[in-house]
Amino acid sequence: MPLTELIKLRHDLHENPEIAGQETHTAERILGFIDKLKPDHIIQNLGGTGLAFIFEGKKPGPRLLFRAELDALPIHETGKPSYKSKLSGKAHLCGHDGHMVIICGLAEKLAAQRPENGEVVLLFQPAEETGEGAKRILEDPNYDRIQPDYAFALHNLPGFPLHQVVVRQDTFAAGSVGLTISLTGKTSHAAHPDAGINPAAAIAQMIQVLPKLTEKVRSFTLVTVIHAELGSLAFGTSAGKGSLSLTIRAFDQDDLDRLKTLITKEAESISKSEKLECNFSFVESFAVSKNDPHAAEIAKGAFKELGLDQIEKEEPFRWSEDFGLFSQSCPSYLFGLGSGESCPQLHEPSYDFPDELIETGVRIFEGIVRKVNG
Template sequence: MNHLIQLRHTLHQFPEIALEEGKTARRILDFFAPLGADRTIKGLGGTGLAFVFRGKKPGKRLLFRCELDALPIEDLKPSDHQSQIPGKGHLCGHDGHMAIVCGLGETLSKSRPESGEVVLLFQPAEETGDGAKAILDDPRFAEIRPDAAFALHNLPGYPLHQIVMRAGTFAAGSTGMTVSLTGKTSHSAHPEAGINPAQALANLIQRLPRLPQDLPGYALLTLIHAELGSLAFGTSAGKAGLSMTLRAFDQAELERLIALVKREAKIEAEKAGLKLDFHFVESFAVSKNDPDLYPMVEQAANNLGLSVVEKPDPFRWSEDFGLFSQICPAFLFGLGAGENCPQLHEGAYDFPDELIGTGVGVFEELSELILSKD
């Protein structure tokens, strides 16, 4: 694993954030150059890459996906591979995920599957929720559309190498949403001459976080930012904005929560005579694991003697692999990064190198188990 560890360390030193992953993609291309993939697709969904390894006979097509992007967060852990890019760091482990899929590529280059084919996908912009959609919207994706898709994510807080699994919803769907209220400014000595959205904003701040109580399943609305007018003491505000993150374990309930926010905002806007607008960012679909793939992942872990744990509830965070679960059977599982490992998105986080071999092994087993049955 030494060369894969070195690859991860290089990726860690030179992180690139969402939609800027050009140099990272070139490093991956250089790694795959001697591996003789049967097809290479460049610039997929922007900076994405796909490498196709074909078996000896026709059969199913499997896709194994990892992420190219880092985070706009300072890497605070001193090491010989600490980030050299100020304000940016691989603090979610995507460098490790890439090394794992590169290791799978090496295996496939030496031993093609008996049947079918394997697609290794390096996806941009996972952190913003833009990457999976860009991949799926690229016309060339239709040529590699899989029969099943797999991904893993390292999980601090779980024992090192433990496989964390769940059928059905694995991670919540979520979206960032901003409600914009526009009235009319006036002199602060004559507020009656304008339309100030302050009361409407205050009412929404009070009411919106309670909306998830009206839904039968798990849902959460978290207010993250509020803005009213500007710091001009002679002016009565004419604009306001309220931003929030909405999340749910069921896609239909997430859509219902969005509709409830829109309804409440419309009531307040009409009552105060305000113009109303909505803006959405960082939208992630619910990640749903196909129950028929569960025993395959479980068997792959058991074949390697790995500990397997069933998570009773989905994770509250989101992962844009969820979009793949809308177009084919898909399975996202966790790989324990150690109980004392710093949490994801923390400045002190660093992907454990020991996990590279484990991740490669699980993906190898899955490929063998599924494609050997064709």
């Protein structure tokens, strides 16, 4: 199928974005495209709206998995492509539309020439942006049918030259988790705050103390205060409830877990000293994306054969990717593909995936398949 058809598919996906957990029509569009290529097996409703397509070789061999993401973002698009999002407040501003189409292009290559041995699984994962999709996929009973020997994924990267491959040994992207600390005291009249228990002092103390707990962890960690709430706008009332929300990041999974423990213990201590009830809610949990050395060797061999420019990044990216959870369950490799030095950054309202990357991504993934599966 000509490249123009893949570009047309991306533009169609871009016009009709669906956010995490709502990717029903997106999955149907992908199913309609790949079903015509006659994969050997199709698994639907994997981890929710997820899809897996299996292409089998003639002989036994390794099973490779290539992952793309189905979901868009709940952000209003301000760019003006001819295929701009038709849905207000929803847009493909991270490039998942492009990632999906690259995997669809790989499906075309596999349909034209099946692997000699083993199996290739093309996985379309829901809810990447919220850190929920990978967990749902891995916990789905049907995942046993596609448990791979190696898993691969790419992410386009604005700020790097178009088509440049960005690689990292070991950790590629940070793990992160959102934490909301809910505090309950006692509401009272503002004229008699001593008759109540106001969480204000505890919240103020936590804002100062919790981010500094990174000093007790050996590698890079970061605690960012993202939201605080106290009582309501009632000038006659001293607040009895409040909350503080943080994002916790680390380049090492053990350090991320340790920092979570340090923060909850310190928050409990502060709450106790202020006579407050304290509860914790963790959301949007992303595991550290850690690259396997053997998977890296396979991928780098494909990069070299294609003559692609490569750059080794000095430190991991601080943002997180849900692919990290796959890296904890099997040997995995995540790499970046430059989308242009002047390309708007990911999640910016004016961002748009460069169509020029589609062919490059397909060639890389096909190169990996041919090196392993023939």
